[in-house]
Amino acid sequence: MMTENKNTVSFIKSLFPDKEFVHLHEPVFIGNERNYVLDAIDSTFVSSVGEYVNRFEKMMAEVTGTKYAVALVNGTSALHISLILAEVKTDDEVLTQALTFIATANAISYIGAKPVFIDVDIDTMGMSPNKLISFLEENGEIRNDGYTYNKLSGKRIKACVPMHTFGFPCRIDELVTICEKWNIILVEDSAESIGSYYKGKHTGSFGLMGVFSFNGNKTITCGGGGALVTNDEAIAKLAKHLTTQAKVPHAWEFRHDYIGYNYRMPNLNAAMACAQLEQLDNYVSKKRELAQQYNLFFSKSNIKFFDEIEDSKANFWLNCILLKDKNERDRFLTYTNNNGVMTRPVWILMNKLEMFKDSLTGNLANSEWIEDRLVNIPSSVRL
Numbered sequence: 001m002m003t004e005n006k007n008t009v010s011f012i013k014s015l016f017p018d019k020e021f022v023h024l025h026e027p028v029f030i031g032n033e034r035n036y037v038l039d040a041i042d043s044t045f046v047s048s049v050g051e052y053v054n055r056f057e058k059m060m061a062e063v064t065g066t067k068y069a070v071a072l073v074n075g076t077s078a079l080h081i082s083l084i085l086a087e088v089k090t091d092d093e094v095l096t097q098a099l100t101f102i103a104t105a106n107a108i109s110y111i112g113a114k115p116v117f118i119d120v121d122i123d124t125m126g127m128s129p130n131k132l133i134s135f136l137e138e139n140g141e142i143r144n145d146g147y148t149y150n151k152l153s154g155k156r157i158k159a160c161v162p163m164h165t166f167g168f169p170c171r172i173d174e175l176v177t178i179c180e181k182w183n184i185i186l187v188e189d190s191a192e193s194i195g196s197y198y199k200g201k202h203t204g205s206f207g208l209m210g211v212f213s214f215n216g217n218k219t220i221t222c223g224g225g226g227a228l229v230t231n232d233e234a235i236a237k238l239a240k241h242l243t244t245q246a247k248v249p250h251a252w253e254f255r256h257d258y259i260g261y262n263y264r265m266p267n268l269n270a271a272m273a274c275a276q277l278e279q280l281d282n283y284v285s286k287k288r289e290l291a292q293q294y295n296l297f298f299s300k301s302n303i304k305f306f307d308e309i310e311d312s313k314a315n316f317w318l319n320c321i322l323l324k325d326k327n328e329r330d331r332f333l334t335y336t337n338n339n340g341v342m343t344r345p346v347w348i349l350m351n352k353l354e355m356f357k358d359s360l361t362g363n364l365a366n367s368e369w370i371e372d373r374l375v376n377i378p379s380s381v382r383l
């Protein structure tokens with residue numbers, strides 16, 4: 001195993017020959033980032049209004065094949081606002097994955113709703129349609145008001161937030177069908193999956209809403225940023241209104257008609273976001289090329305490379321490998337990080353964290369299996 005780890009480190013270093021230390025994911029600025037940011041500064045419109053915000057929203061709608069996009073300060077705020085727009089209330093339950101980044105579960109908690117953790121499929125790392133069905137059939141009942149309630153807790157199950165883990169699309173069409181049947185609103189956490197498609201449709205465009213992040217470690221970044229996409233005009237309008245302090249448009253009067261949020265993306269960030277989004281196809285094809293090289297290399301080793309499923313096209317945001325067991329995973333993490341190659345395990349499952357330790361969960365066998373074995377390996381776009 002030791003020589004295998006050594007060979008892997010040499011191979012990864014050979015993929016990034018100009019790096020002393022190979023990071024997991026570095027941003028790349030080779031397009032119009034400087035031009036647009038300077039232009040935004042020269043225009044003096046650096047803050048909450050400006051042409052780049054409008055342009056970025058148009059581009060996002062186009063890229064994702066949705067009718068509307070609203071640019072926001074980050075992915076977490078986009079998740080928060082999407083759940084408010086889904087009319088999730090305090091003490092409702094929201095179904096999500098145990099295997100996800102903390103922001104998904106946090107956003108549910110901001111509303112005072114309770115996350116319920118469902119298992120993922122082993123081949124997508126996204127919410128498992130079969131596990132969702134068995135959870136609902138076992139615990140759910142549709143009451144006279146048309147909503148699904150959890151028979152155990154008595155709480156309403158209002159929304160479901162699957163996540164496209166590391167840019168690999170989950171079986172989102174099946175999840176949509178299940179949620180329709182149970183009258184549960186589906187919001188896609190597509191924070192990691194810009195440029196990823198399932199059955200020819202962009203991730204984030206299947207649910208009532210989809211949410212994206214443009215944080216520094218994501219496939220494209222504008223420092224910090226997020227977006228909410230939807231085909232529903234009323235939701236898009238309300239999203240924009242609620243995220244701009246719910247101010248009623250007027251030449252001078254300060255009238256606000258809801259408790260709003262200051263969640264709008266500044267024009268300065270939008271300038272950078274436009275330039276980055278122009279590179280999306282280029283970046284995704286470079287990332288897929290890197291993934292192919294990894295795939296070939298690991299096919300000759302004892303380490304399993306995680307590949308996209310049929311009918312999906314992943315952006316390979318972070319490449320993933322699966323080690324034999326937790327011990328081998330830990331040996332791999334130690335060796336690589338001590339030898340100039342940054343690698344990371346997957347997140348600790350949400351239900352194991354202090355804040356969520358009393359949460360309801362389905363059977364989490366797949367999540368636990370992945371948690372013990374998965375490692376992310378360097379995945380930056382190479383010039």
Ligand SMILES: *Cc1c(COP(=O)(O)O)cnc(C)c1O
Pocket residue numbers: 073074075076077100101103104163189191192212213214215225226
């Ligand atoms: C990055 C990320 C978010 C949060 O996005 P921010 O822009 O960092 O707030 C939410 N969900 C997932 C799955 C993410 O990876």
